[in-house]
Amino acid sequence: MAGIKDGEHKKEPFLSRNPFGKVPAFEDGDLKLFESRAITQYIAHRYESQGTNLLPADFKNPAHYAIMAIGMEVEAHQFDPVASKLVWEQVIKNFVGLTTDQAVVAEEEAKLAKVLDVYEARLKEFKYLAGDTFTLTDLHHIPVIQYLLGTPTKKLFAERPRVNEWVAEITKRPASQKILKRVLLTLHEKNLDYELVNPFGQVPAFEDGDLKLFESRAITQYIAHPYEGQGTNLLPADSKNIAHYATMSIGTEVEAHQFDPAASKLAWEQLFKHIYGLTTDQAVVAEEEAKLAKVLDVYEARLKEFKYLAGETFTLTDLHHIPVIQYLLGTPTKKLFAERPRVNEWVAEITKRPASQKILQ
Numbered sequence: 001m002a003g004i005k006d007g008e009h010k011k012e013p014f015l016s017r018n019p020f021g022k023v024p025a026f027e028d029g030d031l032k033l034f035e036s037r038a039i040t041q042y043i044a045h046r047y048e049s050q051g052t053n054l055l056p057a058d059f060k061n062p063a064h065y066a067i068m069a070i071g072m073e074v075e076a077h078q079f080d081p082v083a084s085k086l087v088w089e090q091v092i093k094n095f096v097g098l099t100t101d102q103a104v105v106a107e108e109e110a111k112l113a114k115v116l117d118v119y120e121a122r123l124k125e126f127k128y129l130a131g132d133t134f135t136l137t138d139l140h141h142i143p144v145i146q147y148l149l150g151t152p153t154k155k156l157f158a159e160r161p162r163v164n165e166w167v168a169e170i171t172k173r174p175a176s177q178k179i180l181k182r183v184l185l186t187l188h189e190k191n192l193d194y195e196l197v198n199p200f201g202q203v204p205a206f207e208d209g210d211l212k213l214f215e216s217r218a219i220t221q222y223i224a225h226p227y228e229g230q231g232t233n234l235l236p237a238d239s240k241n242i243a244h245y246a247t248m249s250i251g252t253e254v255e256a257h258q259f260d261p262a263a264s265k266l267a268w269e270q271l272f273k274h275i276y277g278l279t280t281d282q283a284v285v286a287e288e289e290a291k292l293a294k295v296l297d298v299y300e301a302r303l304k305e306f307k308y309l310a311g312e313t314f315t316l317t318d319l320h321h322i323p324v325i326q327y328l329l330g331t332p333t334k335k336l337f338a339e340r341p342r343v344n345e346w347v348a349e350i351t352k353r354p355a356s357q358k359i360l361q
Helices: 036-046 062-095 102-123 142-148 154-158 161-171 182-189 216-224 242-275 282-303 322-328 334-338 341-351 354-360
Strands: 025-028 031-034 205-208 211-214
Touching: 036 062, 062 102, 062 142, 102 154, 102 161, 142 154, 142 161, 154 161, 216 242, 242 282, 242 322, 282 334, 282 341, 322 334, 322 341, 334 341
Parallel strands: none
Antiparallel strands: 025 031, 205 211
């Protein structure tokens, strides 16, 4: 599977795989494919007996296969165009500081409701959209549904009991649970057991007994304190020393207000825009890379004195950087890390941690 690295998707040999210069592209021996739905169908047939069978139980029966094919067509031409516009308005626009157009949301939700009404009727007869087994028809819905579960549009699923059950079922599958979250990184670093609950709520949300928290940085700080002695200590080695704790706090503030705004905009321009078929604005990339470079220059100087940003031990300051760094390592912006030797070593160190590998793969 080819990714976006150094603009390779716009050059040969990638263009020989996908002439449109977009991901995904796929190779299996001499076979080259592009377009995600074509790729998933090939994989499902070629590796039918490996892992989950994504075809109908009796897929050699033309009628059964046709039912799955109809479901995939409905997803591609009725469900996805509307659902993706709702993701754009309510998720991606918020991510880059744009204003959601509520008129568009209302219009697209009305269209989506009609599709879900059809699904509700179908799911009264069968557990999944193409029958009683999980198939490509269901799988193709998962990515955009996961986005919509963090938006007010989730109500459209919740209002339809069979659709609601189906959504819960397909999004709890192991393959659906690869989530990029500071909170999950923290939980894994602390070797804490956890349960993902309320999939229809805003994320991240966290409960510990009667305590309920939201906003990832607040959650990670809470986890780090009461569980200081379990797993990785994410606080300074001498966390009771006010000066040491203040150093970590400064680092987390710099990440939140200096590093993350620029880094997130770069991830948007170079990764997320490609996902939505939009064009990267190279002027914005240049502007944000200049801002990020200044932050990394400060980091380079700091890392000449210490192994990590808040001292000689890995802390929340470092952990909070991992998700967006992982995105940027798949873009030309990775050069900003590579050009700074100490920053480069630090990035390699924090992204190879077991918790990073487990959550961010």
